[in-house]
Amino acid sequence: MNSFDPRAVPVRSAHFIGGEYVQMRTNEPMLDVSRPSDGETYASLPIGDASLVDHAVENASRAWRKSGWATMAPRDRARILRRFAELVEADAARLAPLEALGSTRPVRDAFAWDVPFSAEGIRFYAEFADKIGGQVAATNHGHLGMTIAEPYGVIGAIAPWNFPLVMASWKIGPALAAGNAVVLKPSEMTPFSVLRLAELAVEAGVPAGIFNVVQGDGRTTGDALVRHPLVGKVTFTGSTQTGAAIMAACAHSGTTPVTLELGGKSPQIVFADAPRIDEVASRIAKAVTSNAGQVCVAGTRLLVERGIAEQLAERIERIFRGLVAGATWNPQATLAPIISRPQAQRIDAIVRSTLDAGAQARCGAAFSQTDDAGAYYAPTIIEGVTTESAAVRQEIFGPVLTLQTFDSEEEALALAAHPDYGLAAGVHTADIGRALRFVRSLEAGTVWVNRYGRSNDFIIPTGGYKRSGIGKDLGKEAYEANLRFKSVLIDLNG
Numbered sequence: 001m002n003s004f005d006p007r008a009v010p011v012r013s014a015h016f017i018g019g020e021y022v023q024m025r026t027n028e029p030m031l032d033v034s035r036p037s038d039g040e041t042y043a044s045l046p047i048g049d050a051s052l053v054d055h056a057v058e059n060a061s062r063a064w065r066k067s068g069w070a071t072m073a074p075r076d077r078a079r080i081l082r083r084f085a086e087l088v089e090a091d092a093a094r095l096a097p098l099e100a101l102g103s104t105r106p107v108r109d110a111f112a113w114d115v116p117f118s119a120e121g122i123r124f125y126a127e128f129a130d131k132i133g134g135q136v137a138a139t140n141h142g143h144l145g146m147t148i149a150e151p152y153g154v155i156g157a158i159a160p161w162n163f164p165l166v167m168a169s170w171k172i173g174p175a176l177a178a179g180n181a182v183v184l185k186p187s188e189m190t191p192f193s194v195l196r197l198a199e200l201a202v203e204a205g206v207p208a209g210i211f212n213v214v215q216g217d218g219r220t221t222g223d224a225l226v227r228h229p230l231v232g233k234v235t236f237t238g239s240t241q242t243g244a245a246i247m248a249a250c251a252h253s254g255t256t257p258v259t260l261e262l263g264g265k266s267p268q269i270v271f272a273d274a275p276r277i278d279e280v281a282s283r284i285a286k287a288v289t290s291n292a293g294q295v296c297v298a299g300t301r302l303l304v305e306r307g308i309a310e311q312l313a314e315r316i317e318r319i320f321r322g323l324v325a326g327a328t329w330n331p332q333a334t335l336a337p338i339i340s341r342p343q344a345q346r347i348d349a350i351v352r353s354t355l356d357a358g359a360q361a362r363c364g365a366a367f368s369q370t371d372d373a374g375a376y377y378a379p380t381i382i383e384g385v386t387t388e389s390a391a392v393r394q395e396i397f398g399p400v401l402t403l404q405t406f407d408s409e410e411e412a413l414a415l416a417a418h419p420d421y422g423l424a425a426g427v428h429t430a431d432i433g434r435a436l437r438f439v440r441s442l443e444a445g446t447v448w449v450n451r452y453g454r455s456n457d458f459i460i461p462t463g464g465y466k467r468s469g470i471g472k473d474l475g476k477e478a479y480e481a482n483l484r485f486k487s488v489l490i491d492l493n494g
């Protein structure tokens with residue numbers, strides 16, 4: 001699917017609680033929701049207040065205790081979740097335009113990647129449901145010691161706007177497979193596609209009330225969710241600043257445990273011996289222009305060995321200049337819109353302040369001209385920066401690449417270190433020893449060697465070092481993060 005008519009996509013604006021759509025309550029404040037592709041307001045979103053959140057969490061908690069979701073044979077839970085994954089996959093013709101309508105995801109990509117990848121993630125976690133139940137401990141002969149894995153109850157999940165379906169699936173897959181109920185708050189900028197997920201979960205046999213969606217902003221709805229006393233664990237993906245606020249809220253409301261997937265400013269380190277420079281250039285370009293750079297692991301800081309810097313920069317610049325900005329439903333477009341005009345202005349402000357401080361733009365550094373009225377930013381390369389430059393320090397969340405050169409491994413490592421972030425890094429070299437020295441030395445939650453970006457290996461977890469996060473999404477780690485482990489010791493002679 002390459003195109004669709006944005007005016008023909010039906011949108012249901014509501015919460016989803018107890019297995020059904022819950023319409024706006026009287027006096028519920030509303031928020032306008034706009035399409036990033038053309039800036040048009042296409043829906044109003046209810047902002048759930050503390051009482052709405054309380055209703056959703058109470059309902060989820062009751063469903064968790066009464067529906068048998070947590071206590072059913074784990075294989076049966078797995079079967080329902082596999083069915084859920086199948087329904088999601090089969091719904092691509094409806095889900096993909098819904099996703100592309102209100103987000104920055106081109107419909108072609110939503111169809112080919114976001115929807116099947118979300119389904120596969122749910123399927124991956126379904127397979128865990130009957131595989132991890134605890135362990136027998138090595139105790140002395142007179143004792144039997146064990147751990148029993150148990151769900152938390154209600155998981156409060158908060159998601160960002162950059163990949164609405166995929167980010168939601170990373171939260172709900174492991175939480176549901178482990179036997180929890182979920183109350184999910186999507187971003188107020190991309191609130192609708194996950195409602196369809198909730199509907200499909202019920203159709204697959206997930207009991208009503210086990211997967212709920214509450215709509216609203218962070219300050220009102222998100223805050224009420226993370227502070228709710230019946231929420232056993234919070235899982236969040238978003239900015240470092242919001243992650244810190246959520247952690248503080250969780251501490252205030254009774255040490256609720258948190259998983260935080262936060263921001264990044266990831267380096268790409270290219271040595272002169274890296275094989276196939278054209279391929280390296282397209283890898284680097286893709287890592288900062290895919291989803292217009294609105295990717296947590298975007299490789300935004302290019303560190304290149306001096307001898308090949310010019311050749312590499314030329315090639316990346318050529319790719320950047322060839323990208324065509326356009327709506328998510330425009331089949332010719334190869335560069336996605338920025339989520340909102342204020343966000344595009346923020347990108348531009350960081351670029352301007354970096355240039356004002358003495359750096360030079362090799363290309364871009366301006367809004368893209370398009371026929372669509374949305375906000376588009378031209379892929380930008382900035383040279384002449386230092387580790388103190390705003391564009392090197394701050395997460396920009398746009399298609400902006402800074403370029404710094406180095407002459408030695410030590411210098412490359414020093415430049416790669418960021419004072420705050422440690423989400424991901426890329427190393428491009430033909431020397432395996434050097435690659436492994438960097439794998440060992442880089443302070444990053446993920447290191448890619450001679451590639452950049454995820455594969456379909458869901459077993460590899462993702463998460464940040466330093467202020468890029470706490471805990472992991474994906475992998476066995478995310479499944480275990482949705483369980484608490486009870487220790488049991490039995491005296492066999494007691």
Ligand code: NAD
Nearest residue numbers: 159160161186187217218222223238239242261262263296
């Ligand atoms: P954001 O932090 O502004 O918002 C994320 C979510 O938190 C939204 O649903 C928002 O409504 C909610 N929220 C805001 N304030 C809140 C509060 N006080 N209490 C509870 N909820 C609150 O992030 P964003 O702009 O939506 O997303 C972009 C950010 O997400 C970037 O920093 C990016 O790096 C990060 N991200 C990280 C990963 C990862 O895996 N590490 C993945 C995707 C995005």
